[in-house]
Amino acid sequence: MFRWREIKAHFKIMNPYITFGFILFFAGLVVGGTNSTFSDYLEQQISALGDVAETLQQSDNPTLAFMIFIFLNNAIKSIFIIYIGAILGIIPIFFLVLNGMVVGFLLQHVAQTNGTGDMFHVVLGLLPHGIIEIPAIVIACAYGMKFGVLLLKALGRLIIPGKEAGKSGPEIEYFMIRSIPVVVILTVALLIAAIIESTISVWVGSL
Known part of the structure; x- marks a missing residue:
């Protein structure tokens, strides 16, 4: 189950989904940074995160509180x-686009209110943990989309039986087995x- 060769081979199979995941995230980033249509909703999302940050900041050990919250949340x-990708893969797509939009809106808002210098500073603060966190979230969503596709295929084979009618069970079983080491890695x-986000990123952000 945890043979690296098999894990790497499955990641290669997942490459189209992972690539599509990155495209969705960056598309969301562009939309969030350039389109004001969703600004009220995105402001609410950022405001909610700000309220959580204030609450954590008041704890006895803010660094530990931030670390636990960020880890458990992500x-x-x-x-x-x-696994919720079983609903036709729709929720992972929405999740990726929304996260990209929040980041894009945040960068655009900082640049608009404080100038591009502060936006660059925010980017520096996001980089230390973002280079790990964003790919991990994209990969999780890619697996969610794959699961949705598998179940959609299975549904199609039930409605229109054919010579591949018996393939869905083994395909889904294989996916579930391969998803376990991915969950551990993520x-x-x-x-x-x-x-990193609760220590190094905070330090970079305070420079």
């Missing part, structure tokens, strides 16, 4: 998004990202 959502990656 890990639970990522694992959830892999959990470790997101733990590392949470540690």
Whole structure:
């Protein structure tokens, strides 16, 4: 189950979904940074995160509180998004686009209110953990989309039986087995990202 050769081989199979995931994220980033249609909703999302940050800042150990919250929030959502992708892969797509839009809107808002210099500073603060966190979330969503496609195929084979009618069961079983080491890898990656975000990223952001 945890043979690296098999894991790497499955990642190659997943490459089209992972690539599509990055396209969706960056498309969301562009929309969030250039389109004001969703500004009220995105402001609410950022405001909610700000309220959580204030609450955590008041704890006895803010650094530890931030680290635990960031890790649990990202890990639970990522694992959830892999398997909730069974709903035709729609939720992972929405999740990726929304996250991209939030980042894009944040950068645009900072640049508009404080200038491009501060926006560059925000980017520097996002980079240390973002280079781990964003790919991990994209991969989780890619697996969610793949799961949705598999179940959509299975549904199609039930409605229109054919010579491939018996393939869905083994395909879904193989996917579920291969998803277990991916969940472990993503959990470790997101733990590392949470540690970096609550320490190094905070330090970079305060420079």
